[in-house]
Amino acid sequence: MGAENKTDEEKQNGDGTLFDLNDYTIIKEGDAEILMHAKNEVFYNKTQVNNRDMSIAVLRTFISQRKQEHEAMLARRRTKAGNKVPDAKAEIPDDSVQHNGESKDGSEVLEDTSHNESCSKPEEETKNLWGKGREELKPPRVLEALSASGLRALRYAREVEGISQVVALDNDKASVEACRRNIKFNGSVACSKVESHLADARVYMLTHPKEFDVVDLDPYGAPSVFLDSAVQSVADGGMLMCTATDMAVLCGGNGEVCHSKYGSYPLRGKYCHEMALRILLASIESHANRYKRYIVPVLSVQMDFYVRVFVRIYTSASDMKSTPLKLSYVYQCTGCDSFHLQPVGRTVSKNNSVRYLPGFGPAISQECSDCGKKFNMGGPIWSAPIHDQEWVAAILADVKSMKDRYPAYERISAVLTTVSEELPDIPLFLSLHNLCATLKCTSPSAVIFRSAVINAGYRISGTHVNPLGLKTDAPMDVIWDIMRCWIKNHPVKAQPSDQAGSVILAKEPVLQANFSRAVASLSKAQAKKVARFLPNPERHWGPKLRAGRQITSKHVSLLGPKALNGINNHENGDGSNHEDDEEPAAKRKKTEESDS
Ligand SMILES: C[S@@+](CC[C@H](N)C(=O)[O-])C[C@H]1O[C@@H](n2cnc3c(N)ncnc32)[C@H](O)[C@@H]1O
Numbered sequence: 001m002g003a004e005n006k007t008d009e010e011k012q013n014g015d016g017t018l019f020d021l022n023d024y025t026i027i028k029e030g031d032a033e034i035l036m037h038a039k040n041e042v043f044y045n046k047t048q049v050n051n052r053d054m055s056i057a058v059l060r061t062f063i064s065q066r067k068q069e070h071e072a073m074l075a076r077r078r079t080k081a082g083n084k085v086p087d088a089k090a091e092i093p094d095d096s097v098q099h100n101g102e103s104k105d106g107s108e109v110l111e112d113t114s115h116n117e118s119c120s121k122p123e124e125e126t127k128n129l130w131g132k133g134r135e136e137l138k139p140p141r142v143l144e145a146l147s148a149s150g151l152r153a154l155r156y157a158r159e160v161e162g163i164s165q166v167v168a169l170d171n172d173k174a175s176v177e178a179c180r181r182n183i184k185f186n187g188s189v190a191c192s193k194v195e196s197h198l199a200d201a202r203v204y205m206l207t208h209p210k211e212f213d214v215v216d217l218d219p220y221g222a223p224s225v226f227l228d229s230a231v232q233s234v235a236d237g238g239m240l241m242c243t244a245t246d247m248a249v250l251c252g253g254n255g256e257v258c259h260s261k262y263g264s265y266p267l268r269g270k271y272c273h274e275m276a277l278r279i280l281l282a283s284i285e286s287h288a289n290r291y292k293r294y295i296v297p298v299l300s301v302q303m304d305f306y307v308r309v310f311v312r313i314y315t316s317a318s319d320m321k322s323t324p325l326k327l328s329y330v331y332q333c334t335g336c337d338s339f340h341l342q343p344v345g346r347t348v349s350k351n352n353s354v355r356y357l358p359g360f361g362p363a364i365s366q367e368c369s370d371c372g373k374k375f376n377m378g379g380p381i382w383s384a385p386i387h388d389q390e391w392v393a394a395i396l397a398d399v400k401s402m403k404d405r406y407p408a409y410e411r412i413s414a415v416l417t418t419v420s421e422e423l424p425d426i427p428l429f430l431s432l433h434n435l436c437a438t439l440k441c442t443s444p445s446a447v448i449f450r451s452a453v454i455n456a457g458y459r460i461s462g463t464h465v466n467p468l469g470l471k472t473d474a475p476m477d478v479i480w481d482i483m484r485c486w487i488k489n490h491p492v493k494a495q496p497s498d499q500a501g502s503v504i505l506a507k508e509p510v511l512q513a514n515f516s517r518a519v520a521s522l523s524k525a526q527a528k529k530v531a532r533f534l535p536n537p538e539r540h541w542g543p544k545l546r547a548g549r550q551i552t553s554k555h556v557s558l559l560g561p562k563a564l565n566g567i568n569n570h571e572n573g574d575g576s577n578h579e580d581d582e583e584p585a586a587k588r589k590k591t592e593e594s595d596s
């Protein structure tokens, strides 16, 4: 471990020139060590250890899943070969084995599957893999498109077994110099596996189509300008890992900016961080669709001050037709907490054929059936599952089996545990505190509320995004009936009759809620007292400015005032704070009708 010959005070830069080690501090994370110059001119944020650890965990699982998929594909191939002589496709020479896709010059050709051995798609996607030379699964190549000091690239190369090469790009000369210096500093494994280039990541990715098994995007702020080229650079069945730290945009601070960057309108609900994940996924899917490709999310997390998604990318013109079924508009009531989803598309099946049609609408009437107020419309968001629970279980098991290899073990295992308990098919969530604030009532405990939902015949779970969020398939009228029943035993003061809460409480409940404790009212992790949410480890745990910039009052809007006054923050970019959700109900900010 550590750099080779690093006792010398003078070391060589990547280009062979000498530098003085005394000007640098050595930062160690995982098995990698990087040199940080006193001037701190290259981006480094230690908060991102969670991000890097989670990515390493996903990368390890990706490598083992890919191997299993390849073995399964070979087994299927052997079975087929035993049953019949390969068909005409099997005779296509290796280099021209292709799916429907588009060539570099834009002409319609069959898709290149030279990296397709790893596809998890069943028969229909792997059928073209017949042919010689398909036995071997090449070790994955990773592109760290925005690498700064190269810490992430170095960790991938040194810590993840089975990676053949990591290409680290940056368009900033100082960053590339630092990266090259760090590669050398990390010794022979790093030198043999990591290469650093001064390049605009967009150009590089466009000119290396389907060449990388994993592409990692970790930009300052929004990844939007990199998405179009990134989705083209990932091999079939490969993975795109993408961070977005522009939470103020994704969470509804400036809806029009979000629309221009991501093609979706955000809404300012308590669920805004999950909506941010779903807006990012919808945007990646939209870019992928332009190239007859589509995504399959394996893990999507909101941590610290950013969102990070891990999606696999496949090419299939026919599967791509299902995209509108995976997207929805969201209607958020401006008066109460009711929200409703309207799918963008639907299918009609007749005999053996499926037709793809626009979704039926409007899904709801103009006025909220609960409180009578109007709706804001957001989206379209990704409304299909944002995680693959089998992957999540595999990642979590892998992380637990290698605790010592993850500096952020406690944090990432807590996030993965909470993710593993989320209802997979329920987009967005309710906030019990918001429901109570609307009705101006005292809050039932989460266990009591969850019990009432379960006793009414519905499912309910927590969400990794918010310790107080609740995902449920219970419709809003059932939720309000549960709250009406609660208030019968916990009366509230009379409010003006035009208030949303008064309108809701003026109706008698149809459902008689049963608040007796249901067995499943605590999640398995809660019952076992396994950590699900952790406080930040230290002060100033949050986003960082671009390399070389000083924090000034101008940045308060970006980082939040706490970045300046040194108070510990747990902000989520939009200024909301999970642990602060205990705020008095009356202080809660509601979606304004004027927003519409
Ligand atoms: C947030 S930092 C990356 C941090 C790094 N991934 C890590 O984990 O330490 C973003 C980097 O992207 C680089 N960058 C910005 N635009 C770029 C572009 N068009 N092409 C290549 N690099 C770019 C910046 O110079 C910066 O070093």
Ligand SMILES: [Zn+2]
Pocket: 333, 334, 335, 336, 337, 338, 368, 369, 370, 371, 372, 373, 500
């Ligand atoms: Zn309403």
